[in-house]
Amino acid sequence: MTNDGIFLERKELQADFLALAVDIGASNGRAVLGRLSPHGKLTLREVHRFANSCVERECVFRWDFDGLSKEVVKSIEKCWKLGFRPASVGVDTWGVDYVLMAEDGSLVDEPIAYRDRRTEGVMERFFREVMSPEEIYAITGIQFMPINTVYQLAADIFSGSDRLRQAHKILLMPDAFAFRLAASMPACRQAGFSEYTIASTTQMLDARRRSWSEEIVSRMGLRRELLPEIVSPGTKVGTYKSPGKPAREIEVVLPAAHDTAAAVAAVPAKPDTSWAYVSCGTWILVGVELKTPLLTDEARQAGITNEGGLEGTYRLLTNINGLWLIQECMRMWERRGKALSIQQVCEAAESAPPDGSLIDPDRPSFLSPEDMTEAIRLLCQKTGQRAPEGVGQTARCIFESLALKTRVVLEKIAGLVGEEPQVIHLVGGGSKNAHFCRMTASATNRVLVAGPAEATAVGNLLTQAMAAGRLRSLAQGREVVRESFALVQYEPSDANYWRKRYERFQEVLQGRKD
Structure with missing residues (x-):
């Protein structure tokens, strides 16, 4: 059946449906207005774009949550100023990071970014003192990464930090933006809420039951009441009301709040x-x-x-x-006086000679190096390869390595599920x-x-x-x-x-x- 056929059978849909998506990534955010016609055609219009980056304060990398919240509000206000009246707004972000909310709704402190070094060695200690990798995976099914929420929280517990003692709720980033945005909440306000797809990134969710793992929470010594209720994507949590005149409002909906879940x-x-x-x-x-x-x-x-x-x-x-490696190399080249567009980088990579060096992009040394180009050079030397020289060789090394690592993962997954993707x-x-x-x-x-x-x-x-x-x-x-x-x-x-x-x-x- 054609797309028109599917939609025209629903006679009640005579008007376009408008909604606003605010997508916040680790380096930038944007607000996109979507218009869905009764015939099933979706068109997009970007109404706002803003920068984002973690900032170092007293040797800790943090996110400017208050500043980002203002950008979310600005996205809605810009949409209204352009004459659009979307029915709802939803915010999605990256996974694992969270906000500690006090009982009055204020922040305990600025949220700490996943690239902060406080989790170094924490995952290994967690395995020794709390739960084995086999036990954790059998419950959560989540890949082991030092940045996972469970190890960020464990870092506070192991260090004896006051942060968790001062907190009333732990809200993952997109949930915290929705909580801050909505002026009126249903009964879940006191309990808070955590949208299911973003909660699944924490490595604290029971994959089968789709609820917080009581065993993990208990054994790590986390207060259970800190964790909010798990809710489904599409849950309506309240309304944002404009403080100015004329009075306007927009419904706040939890989308697939993890950006990858939304992308899939x-x-x-x-x-x-x-x-x-x-x-x-x-x-x-x-x-x-x-x-x-x-x-x-x-x-x-x-x-x-x-x-x-x-x-x-x-x-x-x-x-x-992923492309973090290219982004960081571009940052270093710009610092050295060679600002390049991604198109220029790709052209240089295509012109570079074949059979160059290759790297495992998931080496820990690439997570947050001072100089990505130097980290790549050192790893190539360590693995007995010629270190790439210049933009073209370095970029080709990265692109080929990412493409080949993609194949490695696909073959692993195909072997596990018993089916090759077409x-x-x-x-x-x-x-x-x-x-x-x-x-x-x-x-x-x-x-x-x-x-x-x-x-x-x-x-x-x-x-x-x-x-x-x-x-x-x-x-x-x-x-x-x-x-x-x-x-x-x-x-x-x-x-x-x-x-x-x-x-x-x-x-x-x-x-x-x-």
Whole structure:
């Protein structure tokens, strides 16, 4: 059935549905107005964009939550000034980080950023003193990363910090923005709320029950009352009311509040097709969508995570340290007087000679180095490779390594679920990078469909449309995406070159030298 047919059978939908998605990432935020027509066409208009970065205060990296909250409000006010009246607003962010709220709704302190070094060694201590990796994974199914919420909280517990003693509720970042934004709340105000997809990133959620793990909370010594009620994507939590005149208001809805969950919701996959997704941005998330979690020891050893998705799905995936490597190199080149656009960096990479150095992008030394270019150079030397020189060689090293690591993850996941994906859907900002898309298609030897670039905002908007009853299902939302956005298909090429590069990459991962 055509998209028109699906929507025209609902005669009551005579007007466009407008909603505002505020998508806040680790480096910037933007507000996108979505307009869904009765015929199932979704159009986007960016109404506000703002910078974001963690700031160092007294040797601790923190987020400016108050400043970001003002930008969320500014997004709504700008929308109104432009003459638009969206029915609802939803905020999504990255995972794991949280705000400690006092009983009066004020902050205990500025939220600490996941890249802060306070969690160094905490995960290993947690394994020794609290729970083994096997026990944790059997409950949560979440990939082990030092930045996970559970280890951030453990860092405070182990250090004897006063932060948790002063807190009334722990609110994950998008939940905290919604809490701050809404002027009137339902009964869940006192209990707080945590949207399911963002809560699943904490490594504290029981994957089967979709509720906080009482065992993990008890054994780590965390006060249970600090954790809010888990609620579903699409939950309406209150209303933002403009303080000025004329009086205006907008409903506050929890979308798929984890940005990756929102991006996966916007994957334009066709029904009855075996597919995998690559959500490409600062992080690269590679995975498949399942109806049940995979909590086996094989999945744990493979570094696979089971995060929550829409309609009770699970996002079986692995995080790869993504375009952060390129972003940090660009920052260092600019500091040295060579400011470059991403297009210029890609052109330099294409011109660089083949068969250059390769790196494991997930080495701990790449998480938060002072100088990313130097960190790459040192690792190449350590693994017996020639250190890349200049922009082109360094960028090609990064892009090829990311494409090859994507293949590694896809093969692991295919082996675990027993099914090879027929097509890769690459969504997010990286879908605009034709160089990287071509490289990933060839490295994985699979057809790759790129787009939409604004997948996170689109998934946020689709969730709000579902909450309003304007879409019946996730499948219908994905059909809207296919009908609304230009998608680009890439075919794999240079099979012999990429076979040899993959063999070499496996040697790098195993630590072998030439």
